[in-house]
Amino acid sequence: MRCGIGYDVHKLAENRALILGGVQIPYEKGLLGHSDADVLAHAIMDALAGAAGLGDIGLLFPDTDPQYAGISSLKLLQEVRRMLESKGYAIGNIDAVVIAQQPKLRPYIGQMEETLAKTLGIGMPQINVKATTEEGLGFTGSGEGISAQAVCLLESKE
Numbered sequence: 001m002r003c004g005i006g007y008d009v010h011k012l013a014e015n016r017a018l019i020l021g022g023v024q025i026p027y028e029k030g031l032l033g034h035s036d037a038d039v040l041a042h043a044i045m046d047a048l049a050g051a052a053g054l055g056d057i058g059l060l061f062p063d064t065d066p067q068y069a070g071i072s073s074l075k076l077l078q079e080v081r082r083m084l085e086s087k088g089y090a091i092g093n094i095d096a097v098v099i100a101q102q103p104k105l106r107p108y109i110g111q112m113e114e115t116l117a118k119t120l121g122i123g124m125p126q127i128n129v130k131a132t133t134e135e136g137l138g139f140t141g142s143g144e145g146i147s148a149q150a151v152c153l154l155e156s157k158e
């Protein structure tokens with residue numbers, strides 16, 4: 001078994017959709033980035049890439065590459081899934097946390113888990129998403145940005 005960790009941050013900005021775990025969440029701001037800036041999907045991809053020894057998403061999908069501009073991070077997640085499969089890895093489980101002062105994410109957690117599980121070809125018991133506020137502290141607490149952390153276990157199919 002191999003474990004991986006992922007961490008990501010994106011800035012909140014006007015006139016952007018807020019996409020977390022592939023789910024569009026109604027909010028006055030969205031995350032800024034080269035892709036759709038899905039901070040949760042990015043943290044999960046980094047955890048998976050790390051566990052598989054594939055580096056990180058910056059290496060796999062450079063933000064200087066125009067083909068990734070505005071891309072749905074679910075497409076990138078699908079690509080990571082394909083890479084894991086070709087290296088003979090199966091996902092054991094993923095646990096993740098989104099750190100956001102606002103909006104309240106609880107109503108969307110199930111939908112995020114379903115979307116991520118479907119994209120990765122895993123069962124619902126294998127993925128867990130949590131959300132927390134930062135008690136008003138720091139850049140997440142002030143609403144300047146949203147961060148996410150993820151850990152995962154990979155099992156070798158051989």
Ligand code: MG
Pocket residue numbers: 008009010033037038039042
């Ligand atoms: Mg990112």
